Amino acid sequence: MKAGVDIGPTNTDAALLHDAGAVLATVKVASVPGDPVASVTAALGRLAAPPLVQVAVGLHGAASAVAGRRGLCRVAALRIGGQEAQAIRPLFGWPDDLRRAVEAGSAVVDGGGGLDRADWTPLDRDAVARFAASVAGRAQAVAVTGLFSPLDAEQEQEAAEIVRAELGDLPIALSADLGSLGLLERENATVLDAALSGFAADMAARLASALAPVTAVHVTRGDGTLMSLEHLARHPGLSLGSGPASMLRGAGALTGLADAVVADVGARRVRVGALAGGFPEEAVAGARIGGVPVGLRIPELVRVARPVEPAELAEAVDRMQPGAGRLPLVVVGGGAHAVPDGLHPEHATAAGAIGAATSPVGGQYERIVRLAGRADLPAAMEAVVEQARASAVRAGADPLHVRIVEAADTPLDYLPGPFVRLRARAAGPPARL
Amino acid sequence: MRIDTGSLPAYARGCAVLGSGGGGPVTIARAAALQALYDHGPVRVVQPGELDPELLVMPVGSAGSSAVMSERVGGTDEPVHLRRQIERRYGTPVGAVLASEIGGANGCLALAWAARLGLPLVDADGMSRAFPRMNQTVMELRGISATPAVMCDGRGRTVVIEHVDGRWLERLVRAALEPFGGQAATTEYVMRGHQVASATALGSVTRALRLGTELPAPLVSGKIAETGSIVIEGLGADLGRLVRIEAGTEFLAVLEDGAPLAVVPDVIALLDARTGEVVDTEHVRYGLRVSVVRVPCDPVWYTEEGLRLAGPEAFGLTGLAVPARGLPDTPSAPPAGPGAAPGAPRVRARSEAGGAPPASGGPRRPEAGEVAR
Numbered sequence: 001m002k003a004g005v006d007i008g009p010t011n012t013d014a015a016l017l018h019d020a021g022a023v024l025a026t027v028k029v030a031s032v033p034g035d036p037v038a039s040v041t042a043a044l045g046r047l048a049a050p051p052l053v054q055v056a057v058g059l060h061g062a063a064s065a066v067a068g069r070r071g072l073c074r075v076a077a078l079r080i081g082g083q084e085a086q087a088i089r090p091l092f093g094w095p096d097d098l099r100r101a102v103e104a105g106s107a108v109v110d111g112g113g114g115l116d117r118a119d120w121t122p123l124d125r126d127a128v129a130r131f132a133a134s135v136a137g138r139a140q141a142v143a144v145t146g147l148f149s150p151l152d153a154e155q156e157q158e159a160a161e162i163v164r165a166e167l168g169d170l171p172i173a174l175s176a177d178l179g180s181l182g183l184l185e186r187e188n189a190t191v192l193d194a195a196l197s198g199f200a201a202d203m204a205a206r207l208a209s210a211l212a213p214v215t216a217v218h219v220t221r222g223d224g225t226l227m228s229l230e231h232l233a234r235h236p237g238l239s240l241g242s243g244p245a246s247m248l249r250g251a252g253a254l255t256g257l258a259d260a261v262v263a264d265v266g267a268r269r270v271r272v273g274a275l276a277g278g279f280p281e282e283a284v285a286g287a288r289i290g291g292v293p294v295g296l297r298i299p300e301l302v303r304v305a306r307p308v309e310p311a312e313l314a315e316a317v318d319r320m321q322p323g324a325g326r327l328p329l330v331v332v333g334g335g336a337h338a339v340p341d342g343l344h345p346e347h348a349t350a351a352g353a354i355g356a357a358t359s360p361v362g363g364q365y366e367r368i369v370r371l372a373g374r375a376d377l378p379a380a381m382e383a384v385v386e387q388a389r390a391s392a393v394r395a396g397a398d399p400l401h402v403r404i405v406e407a408a409d410t411p412l413d414y415l416p417g418p419f420v421r422l423r424a425r426a427a428g429p430p431a432r433l
Numbered sequence: 434m435r436i437d438t439g440s441l442p443a444y445a446r447g448c449a450v451l452g453s454g455g456g457g458p459v460t461i462a463r464a465a466a467l468q469a470l471y472d473h474g475p476v477r478v479v480q481p482g483e484l485d486p487e488l489l490v491m492p493v494g495s496a497g498s499s500a501v502m503s504e505r506v507g508g509t510d511e512p513v514h515l516r517r518q519i520e521r522r523y524g525t526p527v528g529a530v531l532a533s534e535i536g537g538a539n540g541c542l543a544l545a546w547a548a549r550l551g552l553p554l555v556d557a558d559g560m561s562r563a564f565p566r567m568n569q570t571v572m573e574l575r576g577i578s579a580t581p582a583v584m585c586d587g588r589g590r591t592v593v594i595e596h597v598d599g600r601w602l603e604r605l606v607r608a609a610l611e612p613f614g615g616q617a618a619t620t621e622y623v624m625r626g627h628q629v630a631s632a633t634a635l636g637s638v639t640r641a642l643r644l645g646t647e648l649p650a651p652l653v654s655g656k657i658a659e660t661g662s663i664v665i666e667g668l669g670a671d672l673g674r675l676v677r678i679e680a681g682t683e684f685l686a687v688l689e690d691g692a693p694l695a696v697v698p699d700v701i702a703l704l705d706a707r708t709g710e711v712v713d714t715e716h717v718r719y720g721l722r723v724s725v726v727r728v729p730c731d732p733v734w735y736t737e738e739g740l741r742l743a744g745p746e747a748f749g750l751t752g753l754a755v756p757a758r759g760l761p762d763t764p765s766a767p768p769a770g771p772g773a774a775p776g777a778p779r780v781r782a783r784s785e786a787g788g789a790p791p792a793s794g795g796p797r798r799p800e801a802g803e804v805a806r
Contacts, residue, residue, distance in 0.1 A: 083587040087465040087507035087545070114505070114614040148504055182503045184464070285716075302707075315656075319720035324658065416498050416615040 001050055004357025006058040006246060006350070007031055007039045010267060011334065014043035015353040019053070021253065026350035028334075036061050037206045044211075054216040054430055056226050056356040057207065060243040062236055065199050066290035069097055072195040073171070074104035076139035078131055078163070079187060080155050081147035082110035082121060090145075090187060095291040102195045104139040107131040111155050112147030115370065115417060119148075123155045125162055132166035139167070141194035145175040145187035151368050153177075171197035171234075178237055178296060180366060180421070182285075185295030192289060193237025200236030204229035216430045218361060218396060220246040222298035224279040225362020225427055228396030240289055241298025243352065248273050248280045248299060250355030251330040254345035261320045261327050263313065263342065264351070265335035270304040272316040274327070277406065279425075281320070297364070308338055360427035361398075362405075363391030368412065371420050381407055381422055388424035393431075402428035436544060436554070437475035440642060441466055447641030448540030449711035450648065450702040450728065455683035456537015456563025457499030458713060461506050466541045469509075469548035476544055477553040478638050479529060484555070484626030489525050491516060491623055492559055493546050494533035496567060496584070496606050497616030502538065508587025511618035512546035518583040518593055519623055531555045531629070533570070533621070535637040536563030536700070537713075542618075554638060559622065561634030561731035562700045565682045567606060568599025569743045571733055572622035575632035582606075582621035586613055594621075634731035644728065651724035652676070652687055652694045654706065660717050665725065676725065678703075680714045685748050687725055695727035696745050696753050698734035702726045 001024075006013045008031060016025045027046040032038040036059055044055070065071050077090040090106040091099050109131065111123035132142075142163050146156040153176035160172045173194040179186035203219075208229050211217050218226035222241030232239060244264065251262040258278040264271045274281035280299035287294050302316040317329055329342030332351035336344055347354060365387035369380050385404055393399045406425040411418075436444055445463040452459075470476065484490065493512060495502065516527045530550060532543035535558035547554040559570035568579065579602040585591040592609050594602060602621055610617060624632060653676045655667040667674030676694070679686040684701035687694040695701050703712040706722035733739050740746070745753045 081505075083508040083510065083589075084505050085507070086509045086587065088461070088468050092468055093464055115501070116614065119614050181500065183506055184461070315722060318656070319722075321720055323719055412500070415500050416611060 001052055002054040002056070002357050003044060003047060003049055003052050004056045004058075004353040004355070005040050005043050006243075006352030006356055007036050007060055008266075008352070009064075012039040012043045013350040013353040014047045015347065015350045015357055016047050016049050017354070017357045021358055023347050023354060026347050026353065028349065036203070037210050040207065041210050052214050054218070055211055055214050056218045056220065056359065058220040058242055058246045058352055058356045059203060059239060061199065061203060062196050062239045063241070063243070063289060065196060066098070066192055066240075069101040069290075071199045072101050073140035073198045074138060075102050075191050075194040076104045076131070076135040076142045077106035077187070077191050078128065078142060078144045078159060079106070079108045080123060080145065080159060081108060081112035081183070082124070084112060085147050085183060088184060091191065098290055098292065102191065105131070105135040113152055113155070114148055115151070115415065115419065120152075123158055125158070128159045128162045129166055132163045136167055139170070141171040141173065141197045142167070143173045143175070143187070143190040143194040145183065145190050147183060149174075149176040150180050150186075150366065173197070173235075173237065177235065180295060181368065182295045185293050188292045189237055189294040189296045192240070192292065192294065193235065196236035197233070200239070201233045204233040216432070218430060220356050220359065221362065222296060223282070223362060223364065223425075224249045224299075224359060226356070226359050226396070226430070227361060231395045237296065240294070240296055241287075244271055244273055244299045244301055245280045246355035246359065247271075247332060247352045248275050248355065249359050250351030250353070251275065251332045251345070251348075252278055253354055253358040254332070254347060254351060255330050255343055257328060257330065259327050260330045261317050262330045262332060263317065263339055265306075265308075265331060265333040265339055267306070267335060269306055270308060270313060270316070270339070272302045272304065272313070272320050273299045274320040279405075306335065306338065313339065361392060361396045361430050362425060362427040363393070363395045363397065364388050364423065364425040365391050366421065366423040368419055368421050371418050377409060377420070381409060381424070384422040385424045385426075388426040392426035392428055396430055397426070397428035398431040402426050434478045434639070435475040436470070436478060436638075436642075438467060438470045441470060441544075443645030444544065444638070444642050445541050445645070446711065447643065447645035448535060448537060450644045450726070451535050451540065451561070451641060451700055452537030452563040452711070452713065453683040453697075453700045453702060454680060454712070454714040455565065456534060456539060457502065459538055459541050461502050462538035462541035462545065465507060466545040466548070469545040473548040473551065476547045478556050479553040480556050481626070481630040481633070481635065484529060484629055486625065486627035487525070488528035488626035489519065489523055489623065490529045490531050490555060490626060490629055491519055491527045491620050492531040492533040492572070493543050493618065493620050494539035495542055495616060496619050497610045497613070499538060501615040505614065505616065507618075509549060510589065511585055511587055512550050514585040514589045514591055515583050515618060515620045516550060518591060519581070519620060522581045523623070527552065528626070529553050529555050531624075531633065532558040532637065533567070533619070534558060534560045534563055535634075535641055536560065539563070540641055555629060555633070556638040557629060557633040557635050558637035559633060561637060561734065562698070563683060564743055567603045567619070567621060570599070570622060571634050571731065572624065572632050573599040574733060574738055574742060577622045577624055577628060577632050579621050581623070582619065584609060584613065584617040584619045586617055634733065648702075648704070648726050649728060651726050653689075654724040655722070657717060657719055657721045657723060660719055663717055665723065668722070678725070679750060680717075681748055682714060684714060686745065686750055686753060687727065693753050696750070697748055698730040698739065698743050700728040700730055702728065
């Protein structure tokens with residue numbers, strides 16, 4: 001028996017599912033303002049469940065913490081890139097209030113890479129140590145962003161070691177763990193990840209104690225998978241975008257569709273997204289959190305205000321289609337009745353909770369590599385697949401049952417040279433403890 | 434006139450429109466310009482007639498991959514390195530900056546670099562839009578020497594190119610781009626003040642500022658129905674119309690029933706109906722609601738020698754009516770042209786020899802199942 005919980009701003013949904021996935025019961029309770037953990041226990045209490053093996057929770061608190069500028073850590077932002085990456089400073093262009101809430105100093109130190117191995121400049125280790133010393137006592141977390149780290153993350157790790165030696169054990173977020181090429185968006189995501197580390201550690205500890213003796217407690221991620229509470233504490237940014245992601249996953253679970261356009265009808269607005277191969281279609285560009293452009297793997301969404309204007313909704317649905325009328329529309333969420341079109345599966349109002357309960361623990365890994373010929377592809381991909389598998393296990397997946405759900409190679413025609421983006425995603429059931 | 438942080442958004446949007454779907458996204462360059470204006474104050478915009486006849490005017494821009502620029506956002510000293518080399522060769526100080534290419538990222542970079550150098554920006558540019566090749570400039574048409582030209586990166590690594598014409602400049606710069614990591618800052622076609630009025634596209638900066646707030650009525654509004662060869666289905670008042678757009682690294686032609694509504698050197702801009710943002714060739718995707726706008730280019734590009742360098746045939750488009758400068762901004766009916774006749778030759782876009790990197794087909798959606806294993 002397993003349960004999923006989805007904490008919304010107004011209501012919290014919970015769903016009880018058989019281990020095989022059948023929905024046994026759903027409930028809806030009013031959310032406890034400002035206390036997500038109390039909302040979870042209230043919803044699970046109403047569910048009157050027998051002893052549970054697993055609970056998966058959609059917290060969604062990370063995005064509201066950023067939006068409300070509440071409970072954020074002060075972050076030292078370190079960029080590695082020297083004179084190749086000075087034209088726009090770290091955190092330049094952020095909304096003033098968010099920047100004031102988050103920034104504990106920033107620096108651009110020499111180092112960083114390029115598309116070719118010969119382009120790399122050695123890391124200025126002394127400058128990293130000086131910067132770390134200069135923020136001691138002020139910074140509660142550190143965000144490290146290296147130029148071209150999606151090709152090689154070594155200098156970010158090297159810098160993190162120096163910072164740790166200087167400042168001791170504090171959260172350090174590395175950009176290569178979070179995003180792809182696009183320095184500023186990746187850096188913004190990394191700074192937000194670091195800023196959320198206090199919130200995440202607090203949530204993880206409180207959820208664990210509130211749900212004890214259930215040990216398999218997981219939270220939802222923006223890519224439509226789950227992660228353990230320990231993983232949340234280390235990588236809080238991964239939970240950004242998790243609300244829409246679990247709603248999309250729930251729509252897939254309730255209809256058995258791997259590919260669909262999904263309209264999530266809330267009280268004030270409709271969010272339209274898409275499922276591709278069972279997971280959310282990701283935003284290619286233009287994702288923003290708290291007024292800041294971020295390069296995170298989160299669902300692409302088109303928002304439509306309520307009351308729903310049918311033509312406007314039809315346009316939003318069409319925009320999320322890969323081609324005219326190719327995919328079915330699934331309508332979920334508390335206000336699903338307001339949209340007559342499309343499939344309306346049973347339990348659709350609790351789609352977020354069901355998506356949380358039915359999603360696997362996941363991990364992914366991405367690297368951009370220069371491949372002289374197709375013959376080199378299998379070996380390069382194998383390394384990426386192994387990293388994805390390891391990432392899923394670190395997030396809490398059962399190492400014996402992790403499988404690769406995606407292994408894609410995408411030629412990057414817009415880069416000069418034979419560059420290919422290799423990306424693998426792995427997923428598996430939660431590890432039994 | 435000055436450009437400050439307040440007028441920058443309009444200027445950047447105008448530059449994006451003049452990119453005609455290419456020229457690189459303005460996002461990074463606009464942010465770089467914002468920081469430069471914030472750090473160094475507003476940039477004075479001067480008319481060519483205000484320039485001292487002997488004043489050295491330095492055209493600037495970046496060459497190469499805009500995807501590289503999204504990661505390697507650039508330094509603060511590129512224009513300093515370019516200026517040092519130019520001054521060493523001419524023996525006199527550089528007195529003004531000119532955008533090599535107003536369209537796309539380079540219009541914003543020229544503004545950023547003028548701010549960093551503390552120099553005025555001339556109200557003109559080399560192209561009057563974005564073009565893929567460095568020699569597709571008014572300076573080339575007017576016989577200004579392409580060299581000495583300089584390329585450099587943020588660390589000041591520098592290449593100086595001498596004694597070549599525009600075509601050779603293009604060849605040598607493309608060859609040097611790879612060791613530069615795919616992208617570099619450049620200056621070429623350096624001029625004296627008295628040459629600017631006759632050898633550049635005039636009024637480009639004020640035009641970008643104006644287009645940033647005010648655009649001509651669209652040729653058509655609708656949704657992108659196909660992306661391989663771009664097809665736009667008219668919506669609303671344009672319901673029932675079907676328009677095809679030819680594109681390379683820029684949008685090159687808008688055709689309805691085989692007849693051109695706009696053809697390069699016309700600027701062709703797509704605007705997202707939802708956000709108002711300019712959509713470039715790499716972000717064309719199914720379902721986007723767009724309006725298609727035509728902005729006439731500088732008259733010099735509609736002359737015989739202008740068309741030879743940057744007209745439709747220079748982009749591999751054959752069988753199209755030669756665009757006329759007099760095309761109205763908002764044709765009430767599609768103008769009849771030879772292409773409208775039955776059996777008219779099909780318009781084809783060829784890749785250009787020695788041109789810019791090939792346009793990508795935009796972010797590709799993974800097909801279901803294609804990557805599962």
